Amino acid sequence: MRSRGPRSLLALLALLAAPAAAATGPAAKGAPAPAADAPAKAEKAGGAPAEDLIQAEKPPFSEGIFPCSQCHQGPGDSKRRELAFHDDVQSTFDHDSEHRWCLDCHMNASRDVLHLANGDAVPFTESYRLCGQCHGDKYRDWRVGVHGKRVGMWNGQKTYYLCVNCHNPHSPRFKPLKPEPRPTRPEEMKR
Amino acid sequence: MSPPKGLLPVLNGAEEAGPGHSRRAFLQMALGGAAVAALGACGVEDLLRKHLHELSKEELQALLARLEKKYSAQYGKKVSVAANAALPGVEFGYGLDLSRCIGCRRCVYACVRENNTSRKNPQIQWIRVLEMDKEHGVDLQHANPYYEAELVPRPGHFYMPVQCQQCRNPPCVKVCPVKATWKEPDGIVVIDYDWCIGCRCCTAACPYGARKFNWAEPDLSAEEMNPVTHYLGNRPRPRGVVEKCTFCIQRSRVGRYPACVEICPVGARKFGDLRDPQSEIRRVMETKRVFVFKEDLATEPQFYYFYAT
Numbered sequence: 442m443r444s445r446g447p448r449s450l451l452a453l454l455a456l457l458a459a460p461a462a463a464a465t466g467p468a469a470k471g472a473p474a475p476a477a478d479a480p481a482k483a484e485k486a487g488g489a490p491a492e493d494l495i496q497a498e499k500p501p502f503s504e505g506i507f508p509c510s511q512c513h514q515g516p517g518d519s520k521r522r523e524l525a526f527h528d529d530v531q532s533t534f535d536h537d538s539e540h541r542w543c544l545d546c547h548m549n550a551s552r553d554v555l556h557l558a559n560g561d562a563v564p565f566t567e568s569y570r571l572c573g574q575c576h577g578d579k580y581r582d583w584r585v586g587v588h589g590k591r592v593g594m595w596n597g598q599k600t601y602y603l604c605v606n607c608h609n610p611h612s613p614r615f616k617p618l619k620p621e622p623r624p625t626r627p628e629e630m631k632r
Numbered sequence: 633m634s635p636p637k638g639l640l641p642v643l644n645g646a647e648e649a650g651p652g653h654s655r656r657a658f659l660q661m662a663l664g665g666a667a668v669a670a671l672g673a674c675g676v677e678d679l680l681r682k683h684l685h686e687l688s689k690e691e692l693q694a695l696l697a698r699l700e701k702k703y704s705a706q707y708g709k710k711v712s713v714a715a716n717a718a719l720p721g722v723e724f725g726y727g728l729d730l731s732r733c734i735g736c737r738r739c740v741y742a743c744v745r746e747n748n749t750s751r752k753n754p755q756i757q758w759i760r761v762l763e764m765d766k767e768h769g770v771d772l773q774h775a776n777p778y779y780e781a782e783l784v785p786r787p788g789h790f791y792m793p794v795q796c797q798q799c800r801n802p803p804c805v806k807v808c809p810v811k812a813t814w815k816e817p818d819g820i821v822v823i824d825y826d827w828c829i830g831c832r833c834c835t836a837a838c839p840y841g842a843r844k845f846n847w848a849e850p851d852l853s854a855e856e857m858n859p860v861t862h863y864l865g866n867r868p869r870p871r872g873v874v875e876k877c878t879f880c881i882q883r884s885r886v887g888r889y890p891a892c893v894e895i896c897p898v899g900a901r902k903f904g905d906l907r908d909p910q911s912e913i914r915r916v917m918e919t920k921r922v923f924v925f926k927e928d929l930a931t932e933p934q935f936y937y938f939y940a941t
Contacts, residue, residue, distance in 0.1 A: 582919075582940060585912065585915045586912035586915065587940060588899065590894075590896060590897075590899030591899075591912075592893075594888055594889070595884070595888070595903055595904045595905070595912075596722075596887045596905065599889075607897075607898075615734070617783035617784060617785065618734060618783065619782065619783060620737050620779075620780075620784045621736065621741050622737075623737075623778045623780050624740075624755060624757055624760065624777060626778060630755065630847075631753045
């Protein structure tokens with residue numbers, strides 16, 4: 442008697458899990474079921490903006506730096522100046538650095554969030570709204586998947602990347618990369 | 633002179649057996665006995681089988697099962713060989729943003745790993761990245777696929793990866809003498825490696841250099857072999873057949889992005905359904921400057937180059 446309790450519970454769980462697994466569909470499984478595999482048009486249609494589908498990567502904070510309120514409590518001096526801390530950012534800062542500094546994007550009153558030009562707070566997970574204020578063309582492209590990268594399903598769930606997952610917000614220009622090896626020339630191949 | 637009906641297998645619905653059919657049937661009978669003895673269990677059915685399009689469901693399943701068994705034994709791991717058909721109502725389109733590509737060749741090697749292409753001797757890569765001079769624009773006279781650099785992009789250059797363009801009017805398909813290659817309903821041009829006779833007419837006909845020939849036994853180690861395969865895609869190829877990009881048919885037909893799309897560090901590669909107005913590729917086509925490579929040849933590619941900026 443006692444052993445049947447957990448087993449029936451398992452069976453119940455399996456029953457509950459089955460439709461859930463079917464709903465996540467092809468995304469979760471490698472093996473395709475041809476009939477059930479039709480593109481998830483219904484989900485995508487309805488004119489929902491791409492933003493609704495976002496499962497963005499986490500913002501790339503340096504180790505131990507967040508939440509900023511660990512050190513910053515309440516507003517600080519809002520005058521632009523050299524800081525004694527955050528050398529790593531100051532030394533590489535290259536984002537219209539002539540005209541801008543920390544508090545143009547980071548909120549003085551609460552450092553755990555960013556702020557828009559109009560003063561509205563923006564969490565780090567929605568930093569694209571901040572970037573989009575100046576880079577509106579890129580923002581529009583990004584929202585529909587033309588700018589930036591997505592991985593996952595072309596017809597379903599995909600992972601989107603925040604601007605800052607690819608661009609360092611303090612130095613956004615892409616850095617050159619070491620290329621992979623060139624192909625072998627025909628004459629170099631063994632016969 | 634025609635053989636009496638009933639003695640030779642004829643195609644369903646065919647009124648009479650053409651010369652081709654009688655010859656195949658003759659060969660089947662003449663060779664069948666000898667081959668069975670010579671080859672044992674492996675390969676006889678595959679040598680004498682019908683064209684993929686003529687196989688019944690059961691015959692196809694049996695064929696896939698045989699291949700799975702063969703590859704699993706060969707590579708010492710569980711290998712799956714799928715043959716899922718095109719998704720209904722889908723037409724694939726691919727976009728490549730030339731204003732973003734930096735020529736890092738990450739796509740080339742992601743493709744190699746995903747698609748089980750031969751690694752060293754012979755080396756087979758389905759994507760070839762051309763380095764071009766900015767002052768000349770897209771000009772094959774000044775294209776170099778063998779560039780080497782500490783860092784890319786090199787000043788004064790831009791990069792143009794080229795792979796199968798999945799033409800709507802594919803010259804390679806037209807010239808194949810045995811119908812070993814054809815265009816699928818979703819637009820992917822595929823090859824049946826077991827039907828290919830290795831004549832390389834298609835390789836010569838392709839204006840994009842997209843088709844590669846296995847001059848020797850492919851060099852693919854068991855550890856590096858990707859066991860999730862498709863019959864018309866990344867399953868291991870024998871020596872002496874032609875292969876090429878299939879938009880990662882084993883991935884795209886189950887809804888996944890091709891491997892080159894996911895690896896690209898600058899997001900230059902876009903993929904989706906041309907018939908879906910919301911798809912990324914449609915947005916590209918509607919809002920960006922788009923061109924197809926060698927448009928004057930009227931191959932009508934399903935692969936589009938564009939400039940996002």
